[in-house]
Structures are given as C-alpha cells and as structure tokens.
Amino acid sequence: MTAPTVDRGGDVAGAGDALAAEELVEELGGPSPLWRWVGTPVVLAGVCAALYVYVQGQDLDRIEEAALNAPMIRQRVLEHLELTAVSTFFVIVIAVPLGMLVTRPATRRLAPAVLAVANVGQSIPSIGILVLLAVVVGIGFEQAITALVLYAVLPVLRNTMVGLDQVDRSLIEAGRGMGMTARQVLLRIELPLAVPVMLAGIRTALVINVGTAALATFIGAGGLGWIINQGNIHDRTPVLVTGSVLTAVVALALDWIAGIVEDLLRPKGT
Amino acid sequence: MHTTRRLTSGLAALSAAALLAAGCGDGGGDAADVSICVGGEFATRPDGLPGLEEAYDFELPADAVTALDEDALVYSEVDAGNCTFGSIFATDGRVGALGLTVLEDDEGFFPPFNGSLTVRADVLEANPELEELFAPISEVLDDETMVELNAQVDVEGEDPEDVARAWLDENSDLVEDVDLSGASFTVGSKEFTEQLILGHLTMLVLEEAGADVRDRTGLVGSTTVREALLSGDIDMYWEYLGTGWVTYLDNTEAIPDVDEQYEALQAADEANGVAWLPPAPFNNTYAIAMTEERADELGISTISEMAELVREEG
Numbered sequence: 001m002t003a004p005t006v007d008r009g010g011d012v013a014g015a016g017d018a019l020a021a022e023e024l025v026e027e028l029g030g031p032s033p034l035w036r037w038v039g040t041p042v043v044l045a046g047v048c049a050a051l052y053v054y055v056q057g058q059d060l061d062r063i064e065e066a067a068l069n070a071p072m073i074r075q076r077v078l079e080h081l082e083l084t085a086v087s088t089f090f091v092i093v094i095a096v097p098l099g100m101l102v103t104r105p106a107t108r109r110l111a112p113a114v115l116a117v118a119n120v121g122q123s124i125p126s127i128g129i130l131v132l133l134a135v136v137v138g139i140g141f142e143q144a145i146t147a148l149v150l151y152a153v154l155p156v157l158r159n160t161m162v163g164l165d166q167v168d169r170s171l172i173e174a175g176r177g178m179g180m181t182a183r184q185v186l187l188r189i190e191l192p193l194a195v196p197v198m199l200a201g202i203r204t205a206l207v208i209n210v211g212t213a214a215l216a217t218f219i220g221a222g223g224l225g226w227i228i229n230q231g232n233i234h235d236r237t238p239v240l241v242t243g244s245v246l247t248a249v250v251a252l253a254l255d256w257i258a259g260i261v262e263d264l265l266r267p268k269g270t
Numbered sequence: 271m272h273t274t275r276r277l278t279s280g281l282a283a284l285s286a287a288a289l290l291a292a293g294c295g296d297g298g299g300d301a302a303d304v305s306i307c308v309g310g311e312f313a314t315r316p317d318g319l320p321g322l323e324e325a326y327d328f329e330l331p332a333d334a335v336t337a338l339d340e341d342a343l344v345y346s347e348v349d350a351g352n353c354t355f356g357s358i359f360a361t362d363g364r365v366g367a368l369g370l371t372v373l374e375d376d377e378g379f380f381p382p383f384n385g386s387l388t389v390r391a392d393v394l395e396a397n398p399e400l401e402e403l404f405a406p407i408s409e410v411l412d413d414e415t416m417v418e419l420n421a422q423v424d425v426e427g428e429d430p431e432d433v434a435r436a437w438l439d440e441n442s443d444l445v446e447d448v449d450l451s452g453a454s455f456t457v458g459s460k461e462f463t464e465q466l467i468l469g470h471l472t473m474l475v476l477e478e479a480g481a482d483v484r485d486r487t488g489l490v491g492s493t494t495v496r497e498a499l500l501s502g503d504i505d506m507y508w509e510y511l512g513t514g515w516v517t518y519l520d521n522t523e524a525i526p527d528v529d530e531q532y533e534a535l536q537a538a539d540e541a542n543g544v545a546w547l548p549p550a551p552f553n554n555t556y557a558i559a560m561t562e563e564r565a566d567e568l569g570i571s572t573i574s575e576m577a578e579l580v581r582e583e584g
Contacts, residue, residue: 061520066314075332138350139343220307220338220347229339233310233491 040256044249051245058238067230067239073246079222080250083141083213087148088206095153095205096198099160100186111161118157121150126212134219144213144221151212152205159201163194196266203258210251224250303568304334304583306558307353309341311492317381317516317524318357318556325379328577341462342424345370354564355576361413361464361554363421370559374572380556381512381524382531384549385411385468388514389506390499391543393455399448400506403479404547406444407471411550416464423463430466438474451480458495458504459487464554468508492517500542511535511549512556528553 055068066072095118102111121129129147137143167190175185214225224247231240312318313335323329336353338344345364348356358365358372360383365372387404394400419437422428438445455476459469469487476483486504489495496518498504511531515521519538525531528549536546558573570576 062316062320063314063517066316066320071332134340134343138352139338139347140352217337218339220336220343222337226337226339229310230314233339233493234314235491235493235497 037260040252044253044256047245047249051242055238055242060238061236063230063234064236064239067227067234067236068242073227073242076222076224076227077246077250079216080210080213080224080247083144083148083216083221083223084206084209084250084254087145087152087209087213088202090145090149091152091156091205091209092202094149095156095201096160099157099164099198100191103161103164104182115158115161118154122152122154124150126151126215127218130215130219139219139221141221143219144216144223148209148212148216152208155204155208156198156201159197159204160194163197163201164190166197167193196262199258199262199265203255203262206258207251207255210247210254214247301352301354302334303354304330304580305336305353306330306334306355306357307336307338307344307347308357309344310337310339312357312556313337315517316520316522317512321516322379322558322573325377326573326577328580330580334580348559348561351561351564354568355558355560358557358559359462359464359554360557361416361420361552363417363419363424363463365559366417367421367425369562371562371565371571373558373560373565373570373576375555375557376572376574378526379524379573381515382526382528382549382553383510383512383555384528384532384551384553385416385464385508385510386532386549387472387506387547388499388509388539389545389547390502391540391545393505394545397450397453399450399479401547403446403448403450403475404472406446407441407475408548408550410441410444411552413552416552416554419467420463423467430463431470434467434470434474438471438478445475445478448479450476454482454484455505456484456486456503458489458498458507460492460495460507461488461490465508472506472508499544509546510554511546514539514546 058064060068098114101107102114126147129150130144133139133143133147137146171189171193172185175189176182180188213223214228216223217225217229224243227239227243228247229243231237231243308319314320319330319335336347338347341359344356344358345362345368347353348358348370349368355373356370358370360372364370385408387408389400419433422433423430457469457473457476459465466487469485473483473485473487486498489498492513495504495507496509499507511528512524514535515531515538516524519535525534532546532549539546558576560570565571568579570579
C-alpha cells in the first residue's frame with residue numbers, strides 16, 4: 001500500500017485522499033504482495049550489478065580511482081546509512097510524541113504553532129540550514145543530523161496528527177465508557193488505529209532523509225554526497241553516476257524495507 | 271492534572287532526545303594527533319593527498335581524514351583544534367591571520383603552483399597584444415602581494431572586485447598602452463578568493479585597454495573551468511603550473527624548477543590549443559598546516575615528520 005504523498009500545501013485531508021486511492025488500487029487489482037516483496041530487491045540488485053559492470057569497464061584515471069575504490073565506497077555508504085538511521089530515529093522520537101501532544105483536547109490549541117515550526121523546517125532549503133548551522137554551531141555529524149531532523153519532522157508530525165484525528169470518535173467513547181483512562185484510550189485504541197498513517201509518514205521521512213543526507217558532505221559529515229560532489233568538481237562522469245545511482249538504490253531499498261515493516265505492523269482488521 | 275502530565279512526559283522525551291544528540295560524537299577542540307582535514311579537490315587529486323601519501327610513504331586511516339568540501343572550513347577547523355593537520359593554500363590570507371604554521375615539503379613533492387594566465391591559442395593568435403598587456407602585471411604578483419590581497423577579502427571581508435580595482439588604481443602605471451578596442455573576451459575563474467581577485471583584475475585590465483569583457487568568474491571546480499577553456503566557453507583564466515602539469519596533463523612526476531616546468535607545460539599544452547603566458551612569481555602551492563601550539567607540542571615542522579607520526583600512531 002503506497003504512502004500518502006507529502007502534501008506541501010499543509011492540507012491535512014491528504015491522508016483521506018490517499019486511503020481512497022488505496023481502495024481504488026485494490027479494486028483494480030494492484031501489485032500482488034509477492035511481486036512487491038520480491039520485485040524491488042531483484043530490480044535493485046540488477047541495477048547494482050549493472051553499475052558494477054559499468055565501472056569495471058571504465059579505464060579509471062587516478063582521480064576516479066581515489067573516489068571509486070571499494071573501501072571508500074563502503075565507507076561512504078555506511079556513513080550515509082548512519083546519517084539516515086540516526087536522523088530518522090530522532091525524527092520519530094520528536095515528532096510522534098509531539099503529534100500525540102497536540103491532538104489532546106487540552107493542548108490542541110498548540111497545534112497551529114507547532115505545525116508552523118515544522119513547516120518552516122521543511123520550507124527552508126536544506127543547504128541553507130546546513131550553512132547556518134556550520135556558521136553558528138560548527139560542522140560535523142551532529143550538525144548534519146540536526147539539519148536532517150528539522151527537514152523531515154513535518155511529514156511524521158502531520159501524519160501522526162492526521163492518524164490520531166481520524167480515529168472514529170465512537171470507538172474512543174466506547175473505550176471511555178468501558179472505564180479506560182484517557183491514557184489507556186490513547187495507547188490501546190487511538191495509537192494502534194493511527195499506526196498505518198503514522199508509518200506512511202515515517203516511510204516518507206526516511207526517503208526524504210536519504211536524499212537530504214547527500215548534502216551532509218558539505219559540512220564534513222561524509223556520505224554518498226561526497227562521491228557525487230567529487231564527480232561534480234572534477235567533472236568525472238563515472239564518479240557522478242556511481243554516487244547518484246547508489247543514493248537512489250539506498251533510498252529505494254530503505255523504502256522497500258519500510259514497506260515490509262508497514263505491512264507487518266499494520267493491525268489486523270484495518 | 272492530565273494536561274500537566276502530558277506536557278511533562280512530552281518534554282521529557284524531547285530533552286532525552288536532545289541529550290542523546292549532544293552526547294553522540296565528540297565535542298570540538300580535542301583532535302587525535304593523527305587527524306587531518308582536507309579540502310574537496312585535495313582529497314583525490316594526484317597532486318594532493320593520494321600523491322602525498324605515496325611520496326612520503328604513509329597511509330592515513332579512513333577515520334583520521336575529514337573531507338570538507340568547502341576549502342574555507344579547513345582553516346577554521348584546524349584553528350578550532352578539530353583536526354591537527356589541514357590542507358591549505360600557501361597564499362591564502364588566513365594562514366597568517368590565524369597564526370598557522372606551514373610544514374616544510376622536504377621531499378619536494380608538491381609541484382610549483384605559480385599562477386599563469388592561460389589563454390586559448392586561437393584567441394592569443396588573434397590578439398598577440400595580450401602578452402604585452404599582462405607581462406608587467408604578472409611580474410609583480412609575488413607571494414606577499416597575493417597574501418595581502420587575499421587577506422583583504424577573507425579576513426577583512428572586502429569584495430574581490432573592489433580589491434582588484436583598488437590594487438589596479440595603485441599600480442596603474444603597469445598597464446601598458448595597448449589598444450584592444452573592438453575585441454571582446456570572456457574571462458573565467460575558479461570559485462575561491464584568489465581566483466576571483468585575479469579574474470576581476472584581468473577583466474579590469476582588458477577594459478582599460480578598450481576591450482569588451484564578459485564575466486564568467488566563479489565557476490566551481492578546476493576541471494569545470496578547464497573544460498570551459500577547451501570548449502571555448504571562456505577565452506582565458508588564471509591557472510597554476512602544477513595543476514596543469516599533474517591534473518590536466520596527467521603526469522606523475524612534478525618538475526621542481528619553475529622555468530623548466532613552464533617550458534614543458536607550454537610545449538605539451540599546445541596540442542590542446544592552450545597557451546600559457548609567462549608565470550608570475552607567486553606560488554600558491556598546496557601545503558599542510560597546523561596551529562603553532564600543536565606544532566610545538568608534537569615537535570613537527572616538516573611533512574616527513576608528520577609522515578613518521580602517522581606511521582607510528584596511525
């Protein structure tokens with residue numbers, strides 16, 4: 001089931017449209033689960049194999065070799081995965097509780113302010129945030145994580161809010177009626193039912209982070225962006241192609257894994 | 271009250287996250303002895319780190335090298351103590367301003383990087399006065415002058431074009447009485463300070479001689495500018511002898527003598543349709559620098575000594 005696309009206009013009804021789209025796809029006979037589970041990794045493996053063959057076939061000069069050797073590529077891929085994993089972790093840790101907080105009746109009025117901040121975080125170009133951080137705080141891994149988190153908070157926050165808001169009121173009332181406290185209702189009724197929409201937001205943030213992490217190279221945090229930049233400043237096509245293709249492969253692979261997790265964590269009966 | 275409890279649990283989560291983020295990784299100013307910050311091109315160019323490691327017989331472990339794609343950051347990082355060594359440019363204004371000490375290249379690895387105006391051969395043929403026009407100016411551009419001009423931009427925050435214009439006003443007697451009216455030239459340059467100053471200086475001189483000038487300065491990356499020259503998108507730009515010899519013409523051995531290097535370069539690049547005007551005295555060579563305190567602490571003043579340190583502790 002595809003994730004609702006991030007609606008930059010701030011339209012909270014986006015999730016509703018996406019759910020309707022999903023139903024339509026199912027009616028039309030969407031991709032079978034097997035194809036979804038197996039197809040993507042097979043295609044990605046094929047792309048990696050093709051890239052390998054292409055690079056091996058090139059007569060690499062010394063600059064290209066310095067950028068495209070196995071240890072260097074491994075280092076940059078690992079750095080990139082680390083940046084993505086840590087930033088996504090903090091995005092979840094920050095945005096999900098925040099989303100829960102601003103959907104409670106007592107603190108609902110905070111919602112517009114919180115959303116505004118998250119919106120700003122995503123509107124400012126990432127490279128701008130990175131440069132600001134470099135000037136004010138310094139460079140390195142932590143600063144890159146800060147910029148990545150600021151940029152990706154919005155989809156997770158909004159989807160958490162939408163997910164919690166779209167839970168059927170009658171179910172909540174039923175829970176209260178059964179004697180559950182507000183907290184029990186949140187944890188046992190609202191959250192589980194909001195999980196599909198929340199996961200979709202997390203999946204979006206994950207893929208956004210992979211792309212934005214390519215900019216981390218400009219403040220000394222490495223990643224696949226370093227390879228891309230080397231290809232750019234030295235005008236070496238094999239290097240540029242390798243960096244770009246690997247970044248895309250990582251994004252698609254992580255999206256695929258997130259899709260599987262989404263399928264597994266979806267509560268039965270939704 | 272429920273609201274308070276909600277708020278506190280929310281805040282607790284946020285603070286925990288902030289603490290975790292702060293705890294991850296090391297703080298600044300405490301670099302390992304063997305740690306180097308390198309600029310974007312230095313990291314992979316054969317006249318940069320890979321060649322240096324080969325010539326001095328040392329190998330830096332991957333986690334000791336911080337690749338900073340912004341060259342400017344190397345200076346601030348070394349100064350802040352986040353890396354012990356840094357790859358710098360010899361005529362950069364910040365070296366003196368920050369009190370950095372430059373390690374001696376005792377094996378003579380780095381080729382001469384004297385600046386020279388490279389012009390498309392066909393453009394030079396059509397306008398031979400260019401050589402006459404730029405010779406007296408090129409002659410007086412020595413290390414001291416370039417450091418001073420660069421410092422005006424990088425340390426004092428002046429605009430490169432203003433700096434170029436001010437210098438030209440002071441040295442207007444150097445501009446030969448050459449008439450280039452009717453001719454038009456496109457001048458390029460790389461993106462860093464010295465290149466911008468030289469690029470604007472070139473344009474101002476050409477304009478004084480009556481030519482029409484198109485500004486293509488500030489192109490990012492050595493290769494980009496070089497390609498622009500070869501394809502004719504620009505007519506001329508200031509390049510460095512070593513960069514031409516090692517990076518563009520792909521030679522493995524540098525020629526330490528400036529005149530010999532220049533002659534060899536001139537002869538070889540004819541085939542590419544590029545002419546090099548006689549080089550200026552300034553040598554903006556790659557160099558390795560460290561703060562004076564660290565240099566004293568570790569007792570290092572040459573690159574060989576740095577190599578030894580890497581072999582021992584790397």
